Amino acid sequence: MDFTKKKEGRYERIYNQLSELVVKSNDREARMATIIAVLHHKIGYFFWTGFYMVKNGEMLVVMYQGPVACQVLKKGAGVCWAAFNKQQTIIVDDVHQFPGHIACDPRSNSEIVVPFRDELGTAIGVLDIDSKEKGSFDKIDAKWLEKILSLTYL
Numbered sequence: 001m002d003f004t005k006k007k008e009g010r011y012e013r014i015y016n017q018l019s020e021l022v023v024k025s026n027d028r029e030a031r032m033a034t035i036i037a038v039l040h041h042k043i044g045y046f047f048w049t050g051f052y053m054v055k056n057g058e059m060l061v062v063m064y065q066g067p068v069a070c071q072v073l074k075k076g077a078g079v080c081w082a083a084f085n086k087q088q089t090i091i092v093d094d095v096h097q098f099p100g101h102i103a104c105d106p107r108s109n110s111e112i113v114v115p116f117r118d119e120l121g122t123a124i125g126v127l128d129i130d131s132k133e134k135g136s137f138d139k140i141d142a143k144w145l146e147k148i149l150s151l152t153y154l
Contacts, residue, residue, distance in 0.1 A: 004140065011144035014042050015151075022151045031152045033063050036127075039148070040065035045131045047108060051116060052080050053125035059084070062125070070104040078102035080126045083113035087123055089142045093135040105130070112137040114145045119153045 018038055022031040032051055040049035050064025052073060059073040059080055073080055077100040083090040092111045095101045108130035116125040127149060131137065 007140050008144075010043070011140065011148075014038060015144065015148055018148060018151055028152055029063070035148060035151065036063060036065050039129070039145075045133060045136045046129055047132045048105065048128070048130040050128055051125055052128055053116070054084065054123075059125070066130075067105050067107075070102060073102055076100075079111050079113045080128050083115055083126050084123055087115055089114045089146060091137045091139075091142060093137075095130075107132050109134045110136045112141055112145065114142065114149060116149055116152070 018035055021034050021038070025031055025034075036049045036051065040046050046066075048064065048066035048069065050066070050069060051062050052059045053062045054060075058075065061069045061071050075081065076085070079090055079092055079095065079098055079101065090111075090113050092098050092101075095103075095108055095111050098111075110131045110133060112129050114127045115123040116127050118124050127145060129137070129141075129145070
């Protein structure tokens with residue numbers, strides 16, 4: 001079995017598991033917490049997994065798994081703001097080469113950030129995932145993480 005099929009299979013199993021778990025709650029935050037817990041503990045290269053939400057013009061961490069996070073991200077800086085402002089998933093193979101990168105933990109070396117949207121499609125925050133290894137994320141991660149985020153819609 002090649003790496004791509006194995007990765008697709010893992011994400012498909014996680015998506016199916018989450019589909020069954022999140023329907024048990026009508027609360028978006030409960031769904032979000034379940035998603036990050038499952039992702040963080042089921043995918044070995046996820047070092048930090050969490051949600052940042054935009055509130056009153058600030059990007060604030062609201063829940064996560066992993067080491068202590070930056071509570072407030074400098075406005076307009078870093079991968080999270082870039083993904084939010086561009087309204088698209090951003091994959092960074094080496095965060096130390098990303099202009100304006102915010103280093104909450106120097107052990108993080110690559111990152112994927114997926115805009116988090118409400119039911120109307122408006123971005124309200126981001127799902128941020130870091131890895132200790134460079135080049136951990138690809139289009140497969142992007143595709144499945146975007147699909148998994150759709151499970152937060154009520």
